[in-house]
Amino acid sequence: MISSRERVNLALRHREADRIPLDLGASAVTGMHVDTVYQLRQALGLDVPGTSVKVMDPYQMLGEIRSDLMETLGIDVVGLGMPKTMFGFRNEGWKPWTTFAGTPVLVPEGFNTEPDANGDILMYPEGDKSVPPSGRMPKGGFYFDSIIRQPPIDDNHLNVEDNLEEFEAISDEDLSCLKREAERLYTETDKAILANFGGTAFGDIALVPAPWLKHPKGIRDVEEWYISTSIRRDYVYRVFEHQGEIALKNLEKILSTVGNMVTAVFVTGTDFGAQHGPFISPRAYRDLYSPFHKQVNDWIHRNTPWKSFIHSCGSVRALIPDFIAAGFDILNPVQCSATGMAPSELKKEFGDLVTFWGGGVDTQRTLPFGTPDEVRKEVRERLKIFGAGGGYVFNTTHNVQASVPIENVLAMYETVRECGRYAS
Secondary structure (H helix, E strand, C coil): CCCHHHHHHHHHCCCCCCECCECCCCCCCCCEEHHHHHHHHHHCCCCCCCCCEEEEECCCCEECCCHHHHHHHCCCEEEEECCECCCCCECCCCEEEECCCCCEEEECCCCCEEECCCCCEEECHHHCCCCCCCEEECCCCCCCEECCCCCCCCHHHCCHHHHHCCCCCCCHHHHHHHHHHHHHHHHHCCCEEEEECCCCCCCCCCCCCCCCCCCCCCCCCHHHHHHHHHHCHHHHHHHHHHHHHHHHHHHHHHHHHHHHHCCEEEEECCCCECCCCECCCHHHHHHHCHHHHHHHHHHHHHHCCCEEEEECCCCCHHHHHHHHHCCCCEEECCCCCCCCCCHHHHHHHHCCCCEEECCCCCCCCHHHHCCHHHHHHHHHHHHHHHHCCCCEEECCCCCECCCCCHHHHHHHHHHHHHHCECCC
16 A cells, blocks of 8 residues: 555656645644644544644644544645744643633643733743733734834844844754654654755745744834835845855755655745735846745755745746746645636646645635535545646645634545545
8 A cells, every 4th residue: 555655755746646645734834723623623533522732833823733633634744843933932841721712722831921901812932921022812813923023223234144043053952853753753654744944934924023032133024024125135135145055054964864754845935925916026036036945946956855845825826937947846825716826727837847735725715614515616626636647735725724614624624535536
């Protein structure tokens, strides 16, 4: 019987296996909100009521996808990442907490929060309440938003080093953690490993505010950063240059640690698309981002068997040729609801050049607001289109959010099981 690892590798080589491989939870953009994970486990009879689920990503409140859930759903990919969360504390020392929806969860010991006067929940970098909070969950909300902690900007004294504080040589401790976890995943499971080593996402707007830093310096405001890519283009370019130098040195050390155990590596999650088109031109992408994406991807392809993974939401049809030219092997999340992102057209034009990872069902409309039958119909269509000839890994279009009807989630996975097989 074919293993999950082999199944994914065949898809990445644009060949059909026994069935279309599935991902759930192998990255921060292919997961599921902890409220929904809890409900799904209950619906599948994996837990008794009241059994807590671990929060693995406190920023987006993504739940742990345990091995029993993976086996029940037929998941083929596991994630390998750095030990610290977006708020700078490690996933260790678990303690109980409850979401606004009433879901019993376990959070890391560094998950130290305080309510503010209006009932919002404040989160602190490294769990340190002696410094200003870096995250806010609105009252009744589902995940945290970064709090912008932008010092006044003096263009005459901008220092590139201030925007490089978070990029540093990987520690021996983190290398040891990666080695142990990679070996565990490789030997104890038959899953493909999707790794995120960090440091290669140039200008990822989720990372710019640096919610893990106690006192971030430089350009940290989201709006100001976007403006800076135009009016302070040379400053941003120098940041990327130094970031790239650090990243390549770290990748050399990581390669010597994890070797060929990794199947694919998450290079960047920088979003370039809005609902109706890209918000930068192909020329702007080629000028500011492509040189650094190509630098990283060339190193990966020259030195490793890993495949290179880019995440970009929205309508990025106009940029896909440039993504491919920059060396990306995998495109996620494949937001088919955006302008110009029709599945049949994407598959016809780019299906031999890039592996589509995601796009299995719309997480903005169909999955949260459609009927189970509408979910089934859309999943069947996406499997048929994207799965033909290989080059496809099934996942939803970005993370499955909270408050999604569990009947729709079940309908999605039932349809994948029924319709995701290739003809023998």
